[in-house]
Amino acid sequence: MAEQKLTFCRICENQCGLKLTVEGDRIVHVEPDTEHVASRGFACNKGLTLENVRASPDRVTTPLKKVDGRFEPIGWPQALDEIGARLRAIRARHGDDSVGLYFGNPISFSLLMPMLITGFAQGLNTAKVFTTGSLDCNNKFLVGKHMYGSPMALTFPDVDATRFLLIIGGNPAISKMSFINLPDPVRRLEAVVQRGGRVVHLNPRRTETAKAVGEQVFIRPDTDVFFLLAFLREIITRDGIRHDVVDAHMNGFDAVAALVAPWTPEKQAEVTCVPADTLRELAGAYLAADGAALYGSTGINQGSNGSTAFWLLEVINAVTGNLDRRGGALMGRGIVDYAKATANADAKVFHSRIGNTPSFLGALPTALLADEILVPGPDQVRAMFVISGNPLITGTNSARMAQAFGALELRVSIDLVRNETAELADYILPGTHFTERPDLPFSFFTFSGLMPEPWIQYTGRMVAPPGAARDESWILARLARACGTPLFGSRLLQAVLDAGELARRLPFVGPRLKALPDRVLDLILRVAKLGGTRGLRKFPHGKRLPHNGGNNYLGQRVITASGKVELAPAALLALAAARLPRSHEQALRTRDEVRLITRRERYTHNSWAHNDAAFVKGRRHTNYLYMHPDDAARLGIADGAPARVESAAGALEVPVALSADLMPGAVALPHGWGHQAATGLSVASKTRGVNANLLAADGPDAIEPLSGMAQFNGIAVRISAVAAATATRAAS
Incomplete structure (x- = not known):
């Protein structure tokens, strides 16, 4: 008999509400949840066709082992025992850092799984962790760390109240925006114009978004940093600095002003192709607006000066008084003080074997992964775990990445399908689709609060995983045990988790006990005083949280050592000095x-x-x-x-x-x-x-x-x- 269930999508940062029609373990229909507190009936083609991926005939539903070049199905005990034995032998011969781990984008849009993957990596005691962060967004975390005191102190534009929004290197109509939860982004950008505001797109391409709403300004690829240097200089020239705000809540303005002083609108025009008068007009409009914001996405993140460009963007929003104000750039505020909790997340820094590059947020650059595998020497990577990722396609220099994976002694993929990376694996362990596990909105929203309209929603498992596919928490806990590497490096915690799983097998008592994911999600909600998962079940379309209207960050939640926003961190000034002249x-x-x-x-x-x-x-x-x-x-x-x-x-x-x-x-x-x-x-x-x-x-x-x-x-x-x-x- 068909049953309707409510959940939310975990493909992108919109996390749109969905209504599923379920028959047994099949999802027979997907439609937008018209009553969802945030998405209000908006959903895209990818979310509405999710069953094509979940129920694909290519889905891996049992552990696979490569034998003589072909994959053969095996049971979980054999897979775990063999992987554990081979990994123990590699670590005994070559050390902990001979083991690498990469996790990709799909699993990152779950709240719980990145935490458990981090715990698995800590148990391995390896420095060789690689993520997609160094491929698309680490620059934003870096700026948050140095300006605001935490990599998870992140701002977002108050789109629903702004009067001027400059989008640099973004295309919300297709990407649905990044580092902000903004379902139905085109409609909300249209509302900016309808209330008399402006939306301007700075991009080498007239995007689908620019065609739908706003104005197009072309800029030569990878020159955004020069535009921003001149933009800030023009604001200073126009006396657009809110010195009262800067003096009370910020440090380092003079150093930033000195940095941008040589960058006239004419000088940037030589390389950006943005006319000097166009830049001047935009700077004037930005200053005149009653609430304005600059917003940058992967177009600047993935350039050669992504950190410097994003830093300048944040400085502009801050010194003009648009930080922490309605219609400007708001500092996220989640259900816990995530910025404070992660302030020291990057305290332990290690360096790559190749190039001596420092780690960031506990991971090394993915662009060094092939080197770490191929270049001989102590701590050369010999084994790789890949979780919900495909670095052979998404990483840099893909031909060399394929060569590197071919040289490994052990390759283990946890995924739904045999993608290019899994095709080279020795073992493939079948994980879950997001509809097959419980969840909360992922960390940017639940913890960092990057939402103009804050909300939260608990979703249970909609359908059971097919065949022998297992929840990634189940897989990681058992892999850790088999490899002799307890989760988070804690044998006590591993013992507690094992005891909990044993208890769930007991008659009468076991069926009433929650599995690990639900136990952790429930704990998070109770710590946040949201009543646990039971409390949120009363809000099947999501629960609204207090609105973030600004005026709650400066002088109140800044966690730098000085208690002020650091406009000119030494590390970012040095980076700019070293790279800008050459660039x-x-x-x-x-x-x-x-x-x-x-x-x-x-x-x-x-x-x-x-x-x-x-x-x-x-x-x-x-x-x-x-x-x-x-x-x-x-x-x-x-x-x-x-x-x-x-x-x-x-x-x-x-x-x-x-x-x-x-x-x-x-x-x-x-x-x-x-x-x-x-x-x-x-x-x-x-x-x-x-x-x-x-x-x-x-x-x-x-x-x-x-x-x-x-x-x-x-x-x-x-x-x-x-x-x-x-x-x-x-x-x-």
């Missing part, structure tokens, strides 16, 4: 070169959505190199014709799609494609897209030194037409 000289010298940017698409999501046949039909069976018609004419490339794209790191061939939405000199290539080698993906392996990250450089010289961020935007590329004979061979 500017390079930008001047290469003004006529073509620069590559990434692009999100409505029917794909990172590396995992291409196995849904509905998303890759017709022209969507591949990605395209989007190029301005003038550039294509100059290069002799027709619409739909193949082109060869070369960077310092690699090369690829891809069909071209002409688009006047791009400024001349900028080309866009959607990421996440290139699944031909993933034979376990019956649909995706037949698509013809190419992996854009073949063009992204890896290694210590290719990363930003403090955040460990890799560069995916603004990559210099050479493009040429492909001869017909070559194109025919490539297509066959």
